[in-house]
Amino acid sequence: MKRVLLGLVLLTAAGVAAFLVVTWPKRGDAVALGQLGGDPARGETLFWAGGCASCHADPKAEGDARLVLSGGMRLPTPFGTFAVPNISPDPLQGIGNWTLADFEGALRHGTSPDGKHYYPSFPYTSYAHASDQDVVDLWAYLQTLPLSNRPNDPHELGFPFNQRLLLGGWKFLNLSTAWAVPDPLTPEEERGRYLVEGFGHCGECHTPRNALGGRDMARWLAGGPNPEGKGSIPNITPAKLDWSDADIAEYLKSGFTPDYDSAGAQMADVVTNISHLPDSDRLAIAAYLKKVPPQN
Amino acid sequence: MKFGFLAAGLAAALATAAIAQDAEDPFADAVEARHGLMLLMAQNLGTLGSMAKGETAYDSAVAGKAADNIAALASVLGMDQFPAGSEYGKSADSFALPAIWTDQTDFVSKITALNEASNAMTADAKKDLASLKAGMNSVGGACSACHKAYRQPEE
Numbered sequence: 001m002k003r004v005l006l007g008l009v010l011l012t013a014a015g016v017a018a019f020l021v022v023t024w025p026k027r028g029d030a031v032a033l034g035q036l037g038g039d040p041a042r043g044e045t046l047f048w049a050g051g052c053a054s055c056h057a058d059p060k061a062e063g064d065a066r067l068v069l070s071g072g073m074r075l076p077t078p079f080g081t082f083a084v085p086n087i088s089p090d091p092l093q094g095i096g097n098w099t100l101a102d103f104e105g106a107l108r109h110g111t112s113p114d115g116k117h118y119y120p121s122f123p124y125t126s127y128a129h130a131s132d133q134d135v136v137d138l139w140a141y142l143q144t145l146p147l148s149n150r151p152n153d154p155h156e157l158g159f160p161f162n163q164r165l166l167l168g169g170w171k172f173l174n175l176s177t178a179w180a181v182p183d184p185l186t187p188e189e190e191r192g193r194y195l196v197e198g199f200g201h202c203g204e205c206h207t208p209r210n211a212l213g214g215r216d217m218a219r220w221l222a223g224g225p226n227p228e229g230k231g232s233i234p235n236i237t238p239a240k241l242d243w244s245d246a247d248i249a250e251y252l253k254s255g256f257t258p259d260y261d262s263a264g265a266q267m268a269d270v271v272t273n274i275s276h277l278p279d280s281d282r283l284a285i286a287a288y289l290k291k292v293p294p295q296n
Numbered sequence: 297m298k299f300g301f302l303a304a305g306l307a308a309a310l311a312t313a314a315i316a317q318d319a320e321d322p323f324a325d326a327v328e329a330r331h332g333l334m335l336l337m338a339q340n341l342g343t344l345g346s347m348a349k350g351e352t353a354y355d356s357a358v359a360g361k362a363a364d365n366i367a368a369l370a371s372v373l374g375m376d377q378f379p380a381g382s383e384y385g386k387s388a389d390s391f392a393l394p395a396i397w398t399d400q401t402d403f404v405s406k407i408t409a410l411n412e413a414s415n416a417m418t419a420d421a422k423k424d425l426a427s428l429k430a431g432m433n434s435v436g437g438a439c440s441a442c443h444k445a446y447r448q449p450e451e
Contacts, residue, residue: 246351255437255440259338260337262440264444268443271440275437
C-alpha cells in the first residue's frame with residue numbers, strides 16, 4: 001500500500017513537473033530580432049491593423065487622444081473583469097523600460113518581462129502570427145507615442161482564474177501559429193489572412209469560445225455570444241456574410257453597410273482603426289473572408 | 297436585407313404609431329420621425345456609395361444633390377426627435393440609449409459633428425470621385441461615433 005501511495009505521489013510530481021516544463025512562459029529569439037531595424041512608419045499601419053487603441057486608449061478618447069495608451073478600460077468576462085494596462089512609453093507606469101525582447105515575448109507568446117503568463121484577454125493568440133519585421137516595426141512606433149503616468153489597476157478575478165500558472169495549460173491548448181484557413185491561397189488572400197487571423201484579431205470576437213474560453217477553431221468566424229458583454233457577434237463566414245468585396249471594403253473604411261446603416265458598438269472602433277490601412281488591405285481582407293469555410 | 301434594420305424599425309414605428317392612437321404613446325411620433333430621417337439619409341448615402349464602390353459612374357450633379365440632401369437632413373436632426381424617455385426598452389421600437397439624456401451635451405456635439413462633416417461633403421461630392429470618397433469617410437465616422445455611444449446594438 002505504501003508503495004502504491006509513493007508511486008502515486010511520484011507520478012503526480014512527475015505530472016506537475018512535466019506540466020511546468022511544457023507550459024513554462026516562453027519567448028522568442030531576441031538576438032535575431034535585434035538585427036532587424038525598426039521602421040516606425042510601417043509600425044503605425046500595424047498599430048491600426050492591430051487595433052491597439054481600441055482597448056489601450058481611454059474608451060472616450062477620439063482623434064489624436066487615441067494615441068495615448070494609458071489603459072484603464074475594463075473588460076468584463078465570464079472569468080472575471082480584466083483591467084487593461086498602460087502601454088504608453090512611460091518608464092514607470094507604461095512599457096518605457098521594456099526591451100524589444102520583452103515586447104516580442106508579450107506580443108507573440110503572452111509572456112511578461114518578468115516571465116509570467118498574460119491572460120488571453122490580451123489577444124496574443126492572434127498576434128502570435130506577427131512576422132519578425134512587423135514585431136520590430138510596431139515596437140519602433142509604440143516608442144514614438146505620448147507618455148501617460150496613469151497607474152495600472154489589478155484584474156478582478158476569483159479562484160482559480162487568478163492562478164497565472166494554470167494559463168500555461170490554457171496556452172498549450174489554444175496558442176498556435178497554425179492558420180485557421182489553410183493554403184493554398186492567392187497572395188492577396190494570404191495578405192487578408194495575415195490581417196484577419198493575425199494583427200486584426202477578428203477571430204477573438206467573431207469565433208465562438210468553448211467552456212475553457214478557447215476559440216472553437218472548427219467554427220472559425222461563425223459568430224456567437226459577445227465575450228465582453230451582452231448581445232451576440234455576427235457570423236462573418238460566407239454562409240451569412242453575402243456582401244461583395246467592394247461592400248466589405250467600404251464597410252471597413254467608412255463604416256457603412258450595404259444598406260447604409262453604420263457600424264456601431266465595438267465595430268465602430270474597428271472601422272476607425274482599419275480605415276487607416278490602404279484600400280488594398282481592405283480588399284485583401286474581403287478576398288480572404290470569401291475563402292473562410294461557410295458555417296451556419 | 298435591403299434597409300433591413302431601418303425598415304424594420306420604421307415598420308415597427310408605423311405599427312406602434314397606429315397602436316399609439318389608442319394607447320397614446322407620447323413618443324411614437326418622435327421615434328417615427330427620427331427613423332424616417334435615418335432612412336432618408338441611408339437612401340441618399342446609397343446614391344453616393346454606389347459611386348464610391350464603382351457600381352455606378354460618378355456624376356457630379358447627382359452626387360451633389362444627394363450630398364445636399366444629407367446636409368439638409370442632418371440640419372433637421374436634434375433633440376426634437378429625442379424627447380426624454382423615448383428610449384430603448386420603454387418605447388417598443390426605440391434603440392436610443394438613456395445616455396443620450398444623461399450625456400446630452402456630448403450627444404448634441406456629435407450631431408454638430410455630423411452637420412460639419414455633411415456640410416463639407418456637399419462641396420466634396422461635386423468636385424470629383426476621390427473627394428467624394430474622403431467626404432463619405434468623414435460622414436461615416438460621424439454616424440458611427442454617435443451610434444457607438446448612443447444606440448443599442450441589434451440583438
